Every structure is written in structure tokens, then in C-alpha cells.
Amino acid sequence: MAGYKVTRKNIMEAISKGKRLNGRGLFEQRPIEIKFGISNKAEGSVSVKFGKTEVVCGIKMDVSEPYPDHEDEGTMITSMELLPLASPEFEYGMPSIEAVEIARIVDRGIRESGFIDFKKLCIKEGEKVWSIFIDLATINDDGNLIDASALAAVLALLIARKPVYDKKKERVSYGEFTDEKLPLNIEKMPLTITFFKIGEKVFIDPTREEENATEGRLTVELSKPESEKSELINAMQKGGESPFSIKEIENIVEEATKMFKKLKVLVDGEIEKFEKEKTEKSEGKKSKRKEKVEE
Amino acid sequence: MTYKERFDKRDFKEMRPIDAKIGVVPNADGSAMFSFGDTIALASVYGPKTLTPKHMQNPEKGILRVHYTMLSFSVGERAKPGASRRSQEISKVTEWALSPVVRLDELPGTVIDIHIVIPQANAGTRCAGINAAAMALAHAGIPMTEMISAVSVGKIDDKICVDLIKEEEDYEEGEGATDMPVAYLSNSGKLTLLQLDGRISTEKFEEALEAGKDACKKIFELQKKVLKEYK
Numbered sequence: 001m002a003g004y005k006v007t008r009k010n011i012m013e014a015i016s017k018g019k020r021l022n023g024r025g026l027f028e029q030r031p032i033e034i035k036f037g038i039s040n041k042a043e044g045s046v047s048v049k050f051g052k053t054e055v056v057c058g059i060k061m062d063v064s065e066p067y068p069d070h071e072d073e074g075t076m077i078t079s080m081e082l083l084p085l086a087s088p089e090f091e092y093g094m095p096s097i098e099a100v101e102i103a104r105i106v107d108r109g110i111r112e113s114g115f116i117d118f119k120k121l122c123i124k125e126g127e128k129v130w131s132i133f134i135d136l137a138t139i140n141d142d143g144n145l146i147d148a149s150a151l152a153a154v155l156a157l158l159i160a161r162k163p164v165y166d167k168k169k170e171r172v173s174y175g176e177f178t179d180e181k182l183p184l185n186i187e188k189m190p191l192t193i194t195f196f197k198i199g200e201k202v203f204i205d206p207t208r209e210e211e212n213a214t215e216g217r218l219t220v221e222l223s224k225p226e227s228e229k230s231e232l233i234n235a236m237q238k239g240g241e242s243p244f245s246i247k248e249i250e251n252i253v254e255e256a257t258k259m260f261k262k263l264k265v266l267v268d269g270e271i272e273k274f275e276k277e278k279t280e281k282s283e284g285k286k287s288k289r290k291e292k293v294e295e
Numbered sequence: 296m297t298y299k300e301r302f303d304k305r306d307f308k309e310m311r312p313i314d315a316k317i318g319v320v321p322n323a324d325g326s327a328m329f330s331f332g333d334t335i336a337l338a339s340v341y342g343p344k345t346l347t348p349k350h351m352q353n354p355e356k357g358i359l360r361v362h363y364t365m366l367s368f369s370v371g372e373r374a375k376p377g378a379s380r381r382s383q384e385i386s387k388v389t390e391w392a393l394s395p396v397v398r399l400d401e402l403p404g405t406v407i408d409i410h411i412v413i414p415q416a417n418a419g420t421r422c423a424g425i426n427a428a429a430m431a432l433a434h435a436g437i438p439m440t441e442m443i444s445a446v447s448v449g450k451i452d453d454k455i456c457v458d459l460i461k462e463e464e465d466y467e468e469g470e471g472a473t474d475m476p477v478a479y480l481s482n483s484g485k486l487t488l489l490q491l492d493g494r495i496s497t498e499k500f501e502e503a504l505e506a507g508k509d510a511c512k513k514i515f516e517l518q519k520k521v522l523k524e525y526k
Contacts, residue, residue, distance in 0.1 A: 039369055079367075
């Protein structure tokens with residue numbers, strides 16, 4: 001425990017001077033590493049690394065009955081597993097409140113932004129609709145699981161393709177995929193940035209040690225639809241015991257819009273790269289097939 | 296119709312390409328990835344650490360606990376997160392497969408937790424998990440007497456096959472499918488995992504055991520190489 005207190009004190013001292021222990025700036029994000037297609041059984045899957053933090057996300061789809069109050073809309077369920085594989089602090093059993101909160105924050109950003117067109121997920125009104133499962137899990141925890149999870153969910157949705165639906169049997173042919181993407185409003189893509197607070201200082205993307213030393217956090221989920229002049233706030237969550245002043249919140253929102261723009265460039269770039277590699281692969285296959293035919 | 300050629304064109308006693316990597320979970324005391332083709336297992340080791348509550352401790356020797364989990368999106372139809380009867384059984388047989396080589400007598404009062412996670416599955420996940428876990432134990436510096444290597448062998452129709460894929464496990468023509476995961480110790484050549492589902496003659500069973508042994512030697516070579524090269 002003594003070691004923990006010293007670390008916390010050191011972190012606080014450094015942050016109060018506007019820097020972290022390793023010299024990283026307060027609004028400087030750790031390197032983000034993205035790997036698509038970590039499970040070929042998923043409709044879409046991705047691994048997202050923020051430094052040593054690694055979160056994986058897989059999209060699975062099924063066909064089910066709609067909710068009675070939304071008979072012409074598909075459904076979405078987001079879940080998060082804090083796997084004990086990833087940290088000595090995580091345990092088996094019922095999902096912890098931490099896991100539940102992360103899943104709910106991710107869910108709200110996606111739902112409220114209108115990123116998914118749920119009406120287009122209707123197969124037969126009142127009877128059959130597509131349900132989307134967004135399943136998140138930790139591989140290694142080194143802090144800021146909320147933002148890594150939110151980014152992983154959006155990326156996995158962006159590359160997901162629908163499975164084959166057998167109309168006669170009225171069920172999904174598992175393991176068979178169409179080329180059809182999910183009905184997304186790409187321009188409404190939500191991105192999530194969480195701000196953490198120690199003393200009077202606010203910063204982003206903490207390591208686990210830093211995050212444990214914080215007293216409060218504020219998550220901001222933004223999107224920038226074409227019809228809007230500037231970013232919209234789609235969801236927020238204040239966590240932890242420390243209160244925030246209006247001034248602090250205004251500064252955070254302003255900083256969040258800057259982070260949003262940077263993050264959007266990164267996501268657009270990664271998706272473009274993914275699509276390009278996919279096209280090259282399929283063209284490669286096609287030309288190989290052609291060669292075979294010509295032989 | 297007999298099973299003349301494997302679905303993926305491999306030789307009957309040929310494994311899928313195998314791959315392994317150390318240090319995939321930085322938080323853990325030891326960790327590794329092992330894959331048979333598109334079947335991937337991650338394993339992390341935490342410990343040895345003092346076991347609490349105290350009354351669960353064994354003053355004579357340490358305790359090894361294995362937890363096997365498939366991610367919900369590792370299979371075609373979404374698997375419900377959390378423990379199933381299947382995953383509980385696999386955790387237990389994996390524990391029995393690994394514990395004989397761990398010098399638990401040197402670690403009284405402690406526990407070693409091994410977590411196996413399957414992100415992508417195409418049969419053979421318990422064997423990939425054992426291979427990854429054995430490497431993760433070595434990476435964690437846990438005292439071990441020898442290495443463990445595991446592979447699934449089986450009989451598809453009348454052919455002895457090594458490292459079955461899902462399509463083979465589901466084969467129904469002819470004599471159908473017999474699935475037999477095995478784990479061998481690297482030095483003594485003894486078995487620490489043996490399960491079997493299907494129908495197989497005693498002669499064919501012996502042939503399958505031999506095929507599994509040969510494959511495990513190759514797996515051991517890779518495990519050794521990757522552990523030696525890790526810095």
C-alpha cells in the first residue's frame with residue numbers, strides 16, 4: 001500500500017506541473033494501434049491498443065423479435081467483459097459495475113448519434129428484425145478502457161458485413177457472410193473522449209496507475225453530421241466523486257471537439273486502408289481464379 | 296464415399312500451420328499465444344501468489360487453477376459470455392494436463408491462476424490453450440519439470456487425422472468422426488490429457504496415439520524455439 005501512495009503522489013505532482021511521469025503531455029494520446037479481423041467467425045472484429053491497453057470487439061448478428069414499442073426497428077446489445085486474463089484486478093462472476101458502465105457508455109454514444117439505421121434492420125415488421133451484438137473484452141488493462149472500447153465498437157461496426165439469412169428456414173446461416181455492410185449513417189459516427197481529473201488538472205488517456213490516482217472523470221461522446229455546423233454531443237457521463245465546475249466542463253467540451261477531429265482523421269485513415277487492402281485481396285483472388293481458368 | 300482427401304487438402308497426419316508468441320499480455324507474470332491455423336488461444340499466468348482465504352491454502356503444495364473462456368464472437372453462432380458446462384470441463388482437464396509438470400511442492404500455500412481465452416475458434420481450442428498455457432508458465436518462470444504439448448487427433452471415416460477442423464469433427468459419412476485430444480510430456484512421453492468421442496477400434500486407437508505423439512514433438516520444437524528466442 002505504501003508503494004501505491006508514493007506512486008499516486010508522484011503522479012499528482014507531475015500532473016500539477018502539466019506533465020506526466022514519463023513526459024507525455026496532458027492531452028497527448030498514447031499511440032493507437034488497430035488490427036482488423038481478429039476473429040473470422042465475427043461479422044466484424046478488431047483489436048484496439050492504446051499503448052499497453054488492449055481491447056477487442058466482435059460484432060455478431062442474429063434474427064429475433066422486435067421490441068413491442070419499436071416494431072419496425074432492429075435491436076442492439078452491447079456487453080463488456082473485464083477478462084481476468086487482462087489484469088490481476090479482474091475477477092470471474094457477474095459483470096462488475098465497471099464492466100456494465102463501460103458497455104452502457106459505449107451503447108449510448110452509438111444509439112443516440114443515429115450511427116445505426118435501426119429501421120433498415122427490420123425484416124418483417126412486428127415479427128423479425130436483425131439484432132446486433134457488440135461484444136467487448138479486455139486483453140490487457142493499462143487504463144482508459146472506456147475510450148478504447150468505444151473506438152473498438154465503432155471500428156468493428158464499420159467493417160462488419162451481414163451474415164446470410166436463410167429466408168425459408170427463417171434463421172441465420174452462421175459462418176456464411178454476405179458482402180452487405182450494416183446500415184450505418186457514417187457521417188453520424190460517434191467518437192468518445194474521456195477526461196480525467198486530479199486536483200485542478202484535467203487530462204486524457206491515463207495509464208492504469210494514473211487512472212487509479214484520479215478523483216473524477218467526464219466522458220464526452222460527439223458526432224459531426226453533415227447537416228450540422230459543428231459537433232453534437234450525443235452522450236456524456238460524469239464518473240468519480242470529484243465535482244466539476246461549469247468552466248471546467250466548458251473547457252472539456254471544447255478540448256473534446258479538438259480531440260474528435262484528430263480521432264476522426266485516424267478512423268477515416270484506418271478504414272480507408274482496410275477497404276483498400278480488402279479490394280486488393282479480392283482482386284488478387286479474382287486474377288488468380290482467372291489464371292486458373294485460362295490454364 | 297470415403298474420406299479420401301481432407302477438406303483443406305492437408306495430408307492426413309499433417310497439422311495446420313502452427314504459430315506461437317510470448318508476452319501477449321503485458322500485465323501478466325507470463326503469457327503466450329498459440330495457434331493451429333485459424334484456431335487461436337491466448338493464455339496468461341498470474342502467480343504464484345498467496346492464496347486467500349487462508350483456509351483454502353494447502354500447506355504442502357501450491358494450487359493450480361485454470362479458467363478457459365471462449366469469446367462470444369469466436370464461433371459462428373454467438374456464444375453466451377461466461378462459464379458453460381463445456382468450458383468448466385475443459386478448464387478442469389487442462390488443469391490436470393498441466394499440473395503434473397509444475398513443481399507445486401516448491402510453492403506451498405500459493406496459487407497460480409492460468410487464464411485461457413479463445414478469440415477465434417475452428418476446433419482444437421483446448422489443445423491450443425494447453426500449448427499456450429504451458430508456454431505462459433515457462434515465461435512466468437514457474438518451476439517445471441518438462442514441457443507439455445497437445446494436439447487433437449481423430450478418425451474421420453476410416454482415416455487417422457491429426458489436428459481436426461470443425462468440418463471434420465462434424466463429418467457424418469462412413470464411420471463418422473472420432474475426436475481425441477491428447478497432451479504429451481516432452482521428456483517422459485507420458486500423456487496428461489486424453490479424451491475421446493466417437494467409435495474407434497483398439498488398433499486404430501493405437502495408431503491415433505502414435506500420430507498424436509509425432510505431432511506433439513513438432514509442437515514441442517516450436518514451443519522450445521519461441522521460448523528460447525524471447526528476450
